[in-house]
Amino acid sequence: MAEVTKMIGKAIKRREDPRLIQGRGNYVDDIKLPGMTYAAVVRSPYAHAKIKGIDVSRALAHPGVLAVYVGEDMLDINPLPAAWQAGGVKNVAVTPRALAVGKVTHVGDGVALVIAEDRYTARDAVDLVEVEYEPLPAVVDARKATEPGAPLVHEAAANNICMEWECGDAARTSAAIASAEVVVKEEIINQRLIPTPMETRGSLARYDVATGEFTVWMTSQAPHVMRLLLTAFVFGIPETRLRCIAPNVGGGFGQKIFCYADMAFTMWASRKLGRPVKYIEDRSENYKTSTHGRDHVTEVELAGTRDGKVTGLRVKTWANLGGYFSTIAAGIPTTLYGRILTGVYKIPAAHCKVWGTYTNTALVDAYRGAGRPEASYLIERMMDRFAAEIGMDPAEVRRRNYIQPQDFPYDNGLGLLTYDSGNYEPALNKALQMVDYQNFRHEQAEARKQGRYLGLGLSSYVEICGVAPSAWIGAAGQGWGAGLFESANVRVHLTGKVVVTTGSLPHGQGVETTFAQILADELGVPYEDVTIEWGDTLAAPFGYGTYGSRSLAVGGMAMHRSAQKIKEKAKIIAAHMLEAAPEDMVFENGRAFVKGSPDKAKTLAEIALQASLAYSLPQGTEPFLDETTYYDPPNCTFPFGTHIAIVEVDPATGKVDLKRYVGVDDVGNIINPLIVEGQLHGGIAQGVAQALYEHGFYDDEGQLLSGTMLEYAIPTAAMLPWYELEHTVTPSPVNPMGVKGAGEAGTIGSAQAVMNAVIDALSHLGVKHMQMPATPERVWRTIQSSKQAAD
Amino acid sequence: MYTNQFSYHRVNTVQEAISLLQKNPDARLLAGGHSLIPAMKLRLSDPSALVDISRVAELKGIRQRGNTLVIGAMTTHSEIEDSALLKQLCPLLPEVAHIIGDPAVRNRGTLGGSLAHADPAADYPASMLALGASMKIVGSNGDRVVDADNFFTGMFATAIGSGEILTEIHVPVKTAGVGMAYETMMHPASRYAIVGVAAMVRMSGGVCQEARVGMTGAGHHAMRLSGLEAAVTGKPLDAATLSAACKSLVRPADLLGDHFASADYRAHLVDVYAQRALAAAAGKA
Numbered sequence A: 001m002a003e004v005t006k007m008i009g010k011a012i013k014r015r016e017d018p019r020l021i022q023g024r025g026n027y028v029d030d031i032k033l034p035g036m037t038y039a040a041v042v043r044s045p046y047a048h049a050k051i052k053g054i055d056v057s058r059a060l061a062h063p064g065v066l067a068v069y070v071g072e073d074m075l076d077i078n079p080l081p082a083a084w085q086a087g088g089v090k091n092v093a094v095t096p097r098a099l100a101v102g103k104v105t106h107v108g109d110g111v112a113l114v115i116a117e118d119r120y121t122a123r124d125a126v127d128l129v130e131v132e133y134e135p136l137p138a139v140v141d142a143r144k145a146t147e148p149g150a151p152l153v154h155e156a157a158a159n160n161i162c163m164e165w166e167c168g169d170a171a172r173t174s175a176a177i178a179s180a181e182v183v184v185k186e187e188i189i190n191q192r193l194i195p196t197p198m199e200t201r202g203s204l205a206r207y208d209v210a211t212g213e214f215t216v217w218m219t220s221q222a223p224h225v226m227r228l229l230l231t232a233f234v235f236g237i238p239e240t241r242l243r244c245i246a247p248n249v250g251g252g253f254g255q256k257i258f259c260y261a262d263m264a265f266t267m268w269a270s271r272k273l274g275r276p277v278k279y280i281e282d283r284s285e286n287y288k289t290s291t292h293g294r295d296h297v298t299e300v301e302l303a304g305t306r307d308g309k310v311t312g313l314r315v316k317t318w319a320n321l322g323g324y325f326s327t328i329a330a331g332i333p334t335t336l337y338g339r340i341l342t343g344v345y346k347i348p349a350a351h352c353k354v355w356g357t358y359t360n361t362a363l364v365d366a367y368r369g370a371g372r373p374e375a376s377y378l379i380e381r382m383m384d385r386f387a388a389e390i391g392m393d394p395a396e397v398r399r400r401n402y403i404q405p406q407d408f409p410y411d412n413g414l415g416l417l418t419y420d421s422g423n424y425e426p427a428l429n430k431a432l433q434m435v436d437y438q439n440f441r442h443e444q445a446e447a448r449k450q451g452r453y454l455g456l457g458l459s460s461y462v463e464i465c466g467v468a469p470s471a472w473i474g475a476a477g478q479g480w481g482a483g484l485f486e487s488a489n490v491r492v493h494l495t496g497k498v499v500v501t502t503g504s505l506p507h508g509q510g511v512e513t514t515f516a517q518i519l520a521d522e523l524g525v526p527y528e529d530v531t532i533e534w535g536d537t538l539a540a541p542f543g544y545g546t547y548g549s550r551s552l553a554v555g556g557m558a559m560h561r562s563a564q565k566i567k568e569k570a571k572i573i574a575a576h577m578l579e580a581a582p583e584d585m586v587f588e589n590g591r592a593f594v595k596g597s598p599d600k601a602k603t604l605a606e607i608a609l610q611a612s613l614a615y616s617l618p619q620g621t622e623p624f625l626d627e628t629t630y631y632d633p634p635n636c637t638f639p640f641g642t643h644i645a646i647v648e649v650d651p652a653t654g655k656v657d658l659k660r661y662v663g664v665d666d667v668g669n670i671i672n673p674l675i676v677e678g679q680l681h682g683g684i685a686q687g688v689a690q691a692l693y694e695h696g697f698y699d700d701e702g703q704l705l706s707g708t709m710l711e712y713a714i715p716t717a718a719m720l721p722w723y724e725l726e727h728t729v730t731p732s733p734v735n736p737m738g739v740k741g742a743g744e745a746g747t748i749g750s751a752q753a754v755m756n757a758v759i760d761a762l763s764h765l766g767v768k769h770m771q772m773p774a775t776p777e778r779v780w781r782t783i784q785s786s787k788q789a790a791d
Numbered sequence B: 001m002y003t004n005q006f007s008y009h010r011v012n013t014v015q016e017a018i019s020l021l022q023k024n025p026d027a028r029l030l031a032g033g034h035s036l037i038p039a040m041k042l043r044l045s046d047p048s049a050l051v052d053i054s055r056v057a058e059l060k061g062i063r064q065r066g067n068t069l070v071i072g073a074m075t076t077h078s079e080i081e082d083s084a085l086l087k088q089l090c091p092l093l094p095e096v097a098h099i100i101g102d103p104a105v106r107n108r109g110t111l112g113g114s115l116a117h118a119d120p121a122a123d124y125p126a127s128m129l130a131l132g133a134s135m136k137i138v139g140s141n142g143d144r145v146v147d148a149d150n151f152f153t154g155m156f157a158t159a160i161g162s163g164e165i166l167t168e169i170h171v172p173v174k175t176a177g178v179g180m181a182y183e184t185m186m187h188p189a190s191r192y193a194i195v196g197v198a199a200m201v202r203m204s205g206g207v208c209q210e211a212r213v214g215m216t217g218a219g220h221h222a223m224r225l226s227g228l229e230a231a232v233t234g235k236p237l238d239a240a241t242l243s244a245a246c247k248s249l250v251r252p253a254d255l256l257g258d259h260f261a262s263a264d265y266r267a268h269l270v271d272v273y274a275q276r277a278l279a280a281a282a283g284k285a
């Protein structure tokens, strides 16, 4: 019998792609239901204003308009929930309602809902709703919001502070800084970004009058969680009354994790009207009203010795939460940021304080990397700053402070779980070798003589993947009000075909392919015979969804374990078929046989048939091969790596040319190298774009000036170099497959590599720091002012 | 991103288009739609009718008439980019067309549409000024030809009157000793010019006999840098001459500015790109 080819480790193309790239996917907006109506939202043009009155009469009279609702109409449902508050401290969590009541807190805040027979009529009628506003002064900056006299976004949150949180050891850190040989200080801004998934968000809700049940098709990364939040928290109805379906989802980057007003108002309106209601945001609405990411203002001090040892790190961060508290907003700048601030370094004393603040801007929540890019940017920027201060090579400073292989499992003292495994120096060495580091420094010196500014930037990063053990994340100290396990059901049908149903779902990650590769190898069946089902609360028993690079390390492990259970049962049934003792059986390559007699084997298909026909099964064995696992990981996983960017800065214009990008990543064992590569490419593009291009920019009045794709620069292929990527492999001891995760690594490793390179290129002019994005004008001005300083 | 209601008319001749425009002063011509449709979707523009001229045969094609190249208004950016005739006789235009937007934009967008729209950041206008092009405009009262210098009258404003159509763009055939170049800094999001400078120079014996320099992106509309043209005429276009000549060419107060590029910075860029464009043009002469 032919061996089934091994799939794990193979760089096969994604099985979902032919469907998606030929436009044959099935997205929410592709779904049309009989009697479907369309919703459009009247949105505030002001960042901060009282709503004095709303006149809907002209809109209601418009032909084709079915109803117009305002916030007061929907007071019978609750505001959206705050699912992750900052742990261990008081949070003043003011969450949005389905529509604003009384006042608006950011441009785009929804004030009225128009339902019409078609989307054009609905949109036209939006312009007929007359809203009288009383504009109020606005505040957009996270730190300024806390200053005396700043406009108050919510009465309940004094000084606009939602929460004040800290981690680490304040006293030890102060002592370390006070007694340090060298202290470097900086104000570092991690600017606001707009995630920009290709598919904008939307919901289609159908209320079944006969059964009293809702079905909502949604652009979601976590449909099971949405079911829980919308029923238990918003509507106060049994969870069983709602089915959530996430069909194809066209990118999310975190923006589609959260519970949004449109989910609630489409459900509410559908129940009211007895007809399905669809809402699909347009790009402008996506930019103004779906969540943004990052937006930190940070004051940081790093202490060390003249010979390059870092001895202390003190961080104060003002994290912008926007106009309301988004679903898991407070967890991002706390658990996922503060607790990993020391990065890949053994820093004996560290302390981080975070203020989460309200401002008159769009809500801020998890965006690819979520907290970890902000953390790794901060520490890596400061490592360079420190190296420059003591006149030491930045690679050498990193080397002197790395956590060493023998230190794992490593506790960083910031209240995180222990880092599972790591070996940081080989990744650095490999990356330095790839760029021929010594030679580059020579080239750089030569170029400077000719007035050319070359720069090289290093970034050594570590991140938290496979979030997270429920016993940790769900405990009071972390503030996450739930678990974070994942479920998977594996069935082998009587035809031998394998169906996996999982709570992890793809929106660009290619997990349909990765998961099928795992199952094919584990069960020894052809890859084509494995089907992955996802995205429907009627399918997988439960699911926490896809984010936090957890699909493989948590969701994948759930199905891996179900496969083990299937094999165990298959052996029992095969033993019965072969009249052998179950304990003598082995299962290999899809066949069960008595140890030492592989010739007399039963294939999984034969066993599945026997299990399904069920007329002859061993005593006490249930029919069918069907196993469910709820996998709760014992720890997170901690991928790492070193990235290097090489840039040339045009001295005359300040324009940065990214010439080379090298990355050595360690994501543990790799199931599909092509998919890992793809995830890294996309992630790096987003990090590069943060360094050079993207900025969600509000003026002082709270108007979003980067509100269209004409101004907001997402990266395109033409703006990026050819990536040169390599790997080291340090398997994770946390799970049986030794995998870590790769969804966010690229984003977490990249922005600081590029910024360090830009600053390195200008270091001979005395430039020590520059904020992102390094736009031509900002770089040019930095050059000008350092030249003036030198004169 | 939904437009208001409008009616749609497809025409086959220039005359048909003119008579429709005459009947409905609120109507707009639709060429490639790559400026008009986005504006309509944002409801910044809201015509009651669109007159689609994309099938009008007489508005298409690139041909040589004596010392003049005649380009139909409906010629797409990619047709210009790929034109063997232009590559030989007016290489600047294919060079400019090549950097506009992306392939989808270049396959639909037209030269006439771009010039009629007169976006202050559009790329072609600078090259029209540098080449000394002229525009043929047809209306119910007959036709006229307007110099590029008199064509761009303001932000999104041109010499085209209401009820009129831009039908042809006339460009002189390149003569001996002439070099031309376009240098630009693109906005990373829109890829439009933050500053773009097109230069045409005629060199003889290493000395510049004639220079025409057009600038786009920085100001309210594309304009000539006449002072610079005078300053370099009669001189060799070496680095020293150029850096001396390209200083404070425009006043920041006359320029546009936004959070991505302030007026001061754009003024500086005009100096830099003017110098680069002249040097590149001289290098090709």
Ligand SMILES: Cc1cc2nc3c(=O)[nH]c(=O)nc-3n(C[C@H](O)[C@H](O)[C@H](O)COP(=O)(O)OP(=O)(O)OC[C@H]3O[C@@H](n4cnc5c(N)ncnc54)[C@H](O)[C@@H]3O)c2cc1C
Pocket (backbone or CB within 6 Å): B028, B029, B030, B031, B032, B033, B034, B035, B036, B037, B038, B073, B074, B099, B100, B101, B102, B105, B108, B109, B110, B111, B112, B113, B114, B115, B116, B117, B119, B121, B122, B123, B124, B160, B164, B165, B166, B167, B190, B191, B192, B193
């Ligand atoms: C994503 C994107 C990127 C772009 N990037 C760039 C860039 O980098 N550089 C750049 O320069 N441009 C850029 N553009 C604009 C593009 O070049 C447009 O195609 C061009 O500006 C308009 O040409 P059109 O044929 O599409 O005109 P349309 O949009 O159809 O029309 C524009 C206006 O001109 C009028 N009009 C059209 N034809 C005539 C005529 N013959 N006579 C009189 N009036 C007429 C119309 O009524 C309308 O008011 C970009 C556009 C997009 C969508």
